Amino acid sequence: MEKLFMKGNEAIAEAALRAGCSFFAGYPITPQNEIPEYMSRRLPELGGVFIQGESEVASINMLYGASAAGKRAMTSSSGPGLSLKAEGISYLAGAALPAVIVYVMRAGPGLGHIMPGQNDYFQATKAPGHGGFKIMVMAPSTVQEAVDLTCRAFDYADRDRNPVMVLVDGVIGAMMESVTLPPYKKELPDKGDWIADGCRGREPRLIRSFILDALALEDFNKKRAGMYERWQREDAVVEEFMTDDAEYVIAAYGTSARVARTSVRELRKEGLKAGLIRPATLVPFPYDSFAGLGEKKVKGILVVEMTIPGQMIEDVRLGVGDRLPVYFLGRSGGVIVSPLEVKEKVLELAGGGRK
Amino acid sequence: MEKTYQRPVSLYKSSSGYCPGCMHGVAQRLIAELLDEMSLRERAVGIMPVGCATLAYTYLNFDTIHAAHGRAPAVATGYKRSRPDSFVFTYQGDGDLAAIGLAEIIHAANRGEKFSAVFINNSIYGMTGGQMAPTTLVGQKSTTAQGGRQVEMSGYPIRMCELLSTLKAPVYVARFALNTPANILKAKKGIKKAFTLQLENKGFAFVELLSNCPTNWGLSPEESLNWISENMIPYYPLGEYKTPEGSESRGN
Numbered sequence: 001m002e003k004l005f006m007k008g009n010e011a012i013a014e015a016a017l018r019a020g021c022s023f024f025a026g027y028p029i030t031p032q033n034e035i036p037e038y039m040s041r042r043l044p045e046l047g048g049v050f051i052q053g054e055s056e057v058a059s060i061n062m063l064y065g066a067s068a069a070g071k072r073a074m075t076s077s078s079g080p081g082l083s084l085k086a087e088g089i090s091y092l093a094g095a096a097l098p099a100v101i102v103y104v105m106r107a108g109p110g111l112g113h114i115m116p117g118q119n120d121y122f123q124a125t126k127a128p129g130h131g132g133f134k135i136m137v138m139a140p141s142t143v144q145e146a147v148d149l150t151c152r153a154f155d156y157a158d159r160d161r162n163p164v165m166v167l168v169d170g171v172i173g174a175m176m177e178s179v180t181l182p183p184y185k186k187e188l189p190d191k192g193d194w195i196a197d198g199c200r201g202r203e204p205r206l207i208r209s210f211i212l213d214a215l216a217l218e219d220f221n222k223k224r225a226g227m228y229e230r231w232q233r234e235d236a237v238v239e240e241f242m243t244d245d246a247e248y249v250i251a252a253y254g255t256s257a258r259v260a261r262t263s264v265r266e267l268r269k270e271g272l273k274a275g276l277i278r279p280a281t282l283v284p285f286p287y288d289s290f291a292g293l294g295e296k297k298v299k300g301i302l303v304v305e306m307t308i309p310g311q312m313i314e315d316v317r318l319g320v321g322d323r324l325p326v327y328f329l330g331r332s333g334g335v336i337v338s339p340l341e342v343k344e345k346v347l348e349l350a351g352g353g354r355k
Numbered sequence: 356m357e358k359t360y361q362r363p364v365s366l367y368k369s370s371s372g373y374c375p376g377c378m379h380g381v382a383q384r385l386i387a388e389l390l391d392e393m394s395l396r397e398r399a400v401g402i403m404p405v406g407c408a409t410l411a412y413t414y415l416n417f418d419t420i421h422a423a424h425g426r427a428p429a430v431a432t433g434y435k436r437s438r439p440d441s442f443v444f445t446y447q448g449d450g451d452l453a454a455i456g457l458a459e460i461i462h463a464a465n466r467g468e469k470f471s472a473v474f475i476n477n478s479i480y481g482m483t484g485g486q487m488a489p490t491t492l493v494g495q496k497s498t499t500a501q502g503g504r505q506v507e508m509s510g511y512p513i514r515m516c517e518l519l520s521t522l523k524a525p526v527y528v529a530r531f532a533l534n535t536p537a538n539i540l541k542a543k544k545g546i547k548k549a550f551t552l553q554l555e556n557k558g559f560a561f562v563e564l565l566s567n568c569p570t571n572w573g574l575s576p577e578e579s580l581n582w583i584s585e586n587m588i589p590y591y592p593l594g595e596y597k598t599p600e601g602s603e604s605r606g607n
Contacts, residue, residue, distance in 0.1 A: 208419075
């Protein structure tokens, strides 16, 4: 184990290398540029392949080829770039090809701004491409967690033969923290039973995202739906902070969760029992943590996101049902939500006068 | 008795799903024959496109990867860079390569990616029902240019060989036609040259094959072959536009 002081984007890149990533293709866009820059230097040193594609569209399709060849492959981008990669992500999912996509969110919509945001929750979790499919979405809130979840992303991608996304906002990508890095992975999963590597000694293989028989395509989608259900049962990751006796629970992920944690501590100092639920996987979403709140002393839930209108709030509402009121506090346009405004919002919900 | 003609091992024994008279079957057979003759079948990976040629998966008896519309050169880039010892070719139609995939083919060629590209130019979108392609000739009718292609509306047909041969990196850029037995034999030699250059690790090779689409052209198979010689070849001259030796020969 190696401990270093690293910038989020570079830590993610190094984590990928240690997880066995040997192929990276990407296209410049702020605020994720340190990832391809890091990869352009380190991958050739390690005998891997780095390509700066002519576009996001080409880059994600280069991953498609590398993944079909059996490599652990990664790309990274931000809002406008991810929209262009949507086609390729859908094809990867349709062809059952593993790949890791790092999404460093900025403010939107459109070109928006290069400042950080959490505007792309819907795109990441609900429809990362056409066709109705899901990919796992990891949502780290520290640089260390970004390292850990990036490594896990490669394992899940190979296990499920499906793309996995690591979703961070521009704050996590740009901040520096000390991280413990895992050793370089020496043994990678054997993909010899499905990749296209020439038909010597076996029947030819076809890697494709089309299934021309309607019932066979339906069957593929049913099997994938079963996989999504398994994720929900087995792979959701959530952190619950001071929720046991909480009267007001804040729900937030990524940078918003870091801010909210400070607010919870401040509120506790003032005698208000606040808590935090922080999903670390957005797909699968930890619905159970929210469903269980109705049985506790909770009076309300405040969802904090760096986007307007709120997006994760819809999943929180799904989990909570009509058992508890759900409120929203959002900042947008690149504004980072502050601990003070979160604290004041909770105090306001708890009865105004205490503010 | 000596058998002088047979189905290549690189083709499955199956009936064709292509329209009567379509030359996709001939183009794919040429590739299959070459993979057999050059003992490449067991290390070959064909990157296939969207459109009519998607059907090739039912004919080609070796590993294939199907790419999104226009993206075959990007997929081939990712694959070949990952497995430099493999033998990789792309197979794309004109809608695929010259419209939505124009950036991918130009940049793969410009990077000198070490795979072979086979380009079927039949001057129309086949699978989707006969819409105008970037290669549709001026005046040629299509379902989206019902009075014939007009320059004022749609510009001139793109000549891919001429365009790609301006780049420094490609080692071989050539155009052939599939309208006569003699031209088919020349096309096979051209594809073989492209494949050989890949085996020699020389760089990017591009072979355009002028083909037909009797169904969407509204012509009989025989008429469609004549249409290639009368209308396509004058605008898309045959020949080698770029060779490793630097020499050119056109109009043959």
